[in-house]
Amino acid sequence: MSESPAAASPYEVLGVSPEATSEELRRAYRKRLRLTHPDVGGRAADFQAVQVAWERIGNPESRADYDRRRYPDNDPGTVHAGSASSPGSPRASSAATGPRARMYGHPGGHARQRYLELLREWVGRGTVIEDPYAPQLVRSAPREIRHCLARALAQESTAHLVSLLGIGYTAWHDVLAGSHPDPIDHVVLGPAGLFAILSEDWGAPVELRRGELIAETLRPEDRPVHEFEDAARALHRALGVRFTALVVVLPDDALSEPLAVPGRGRRPTVVVIPRSRLVGLLREGLPGMDRGSFEKVFDLRSRLQDGIRFVTD
Structure with a gap:
């Protein structure tokens, strides 16, 4: 469980x-x-x-x-716009001591805000919520609300792992995807390529069927892979950049082995991996893939830095 x-x-x-x-x-x-x-x-x-x-x-x-047992209300690995992880946090102080990845945006911020909005609506207007992360309150909330919190925690965990990759990597979080209504959780650039990342946690094991993810906690009409591809395509059109791969990161207990949806035409490959495989993928890239040159990565980073906009902008 x-x-x-x-x-x-x-x-x-x-x-x-x-x-x-x-x-x-x-x-x-x-x-x-x-x-x-x-x-x-x-x-x-x-x-x-x-x-x-x-x-x-x-x-x-x-x-x-x-x-x-309480769900955390502030992940110590949270990254804010233009900064590294909070320097006074336990996680930041106990993590790698070398230079950290360049991090921009607020991972999990949009999902947490949505969680709090839905929670207030569910509890009722005018009701004072002393602790929105109290265990009894969280566990009694409808699944849609609990999923928003789970997704925020997943995004924060991914951002923490990315931050430890080192100075050769740059990441942007909660990125507006052009005209698409949903943001992209993370855009990560490094020597192995440019990756769009979706951090998810549906609280149940997932399977890949006909190019789409299914789980007991997902509704039949939910199409997370399709929506992720659409958001990445919208950002591609807005910035003129091509993703090496789209990566869906899930808790380790959600799947035993990585899953993949092969690229079709100009669409990049979608890879679904457990969180413990993320660092290896971002460092090594996809099998058989050529690593980019330093100059190419530098030029692409400048273009992304100039063009990316955040949910909070």
Whole structure:
């Protein structure tokens, strides 16, 4: 079971309220075990999820620990426009000591703002929210709202990894994609090429089917790969730059192996990877791909720096 805000909580898996008594939890657990057991036609994944849910909230100690676990309200790796990671943060001080990548924009800022807007609408106008990241509030919110927070955390994690690549890399975050309504989470330029990156977390494993990603938490009409390609194409038209590849970064528990949608015509390849593979991809590039010259990277960086606009501009 994923720890993502977008994932089903143990209470949702067992089908009970967070205020359920210990006896109600026990009865729900036994019922869900019977319904999901593979011997009676249940799915093994659902059966395992029920057992993991019980491990997390089945006794008073583990339940209390889970209930007070808080989602962070400020990631220490956050990067602001024209700056490196916050110098006083624990993550920045404990990270690589050498020169860091040039970072511009505010990773996760747009998603966090959307999370707070939707949360206020859901709670009700005029209601004071003392802590918008309190665990009980987050877990009780609708999945759409929780997904906004999960996506913000995913973008911040990606930005932190990119920042450690070194001075040879430049990254822009929350980039306006020309006329497209959705921004591009990250644009990263380095010796291996120019990459557009989508950082996502749907709180569930994903599969690639007919060139599109699917997951239990995605609606049938959702087309994340298609929308990502459209946004990258709009930025390509606006700036006159060509991406080496489009990269979808997911939590490691969302997929076991990288997935790829081959490029079609002028469209670049779309690669779907677990987060632990991101640094290697940005350093080494795609198999068989020629690395760019220093002069080419320098010229392209100047063009991007002059042309990129941010969501907050």
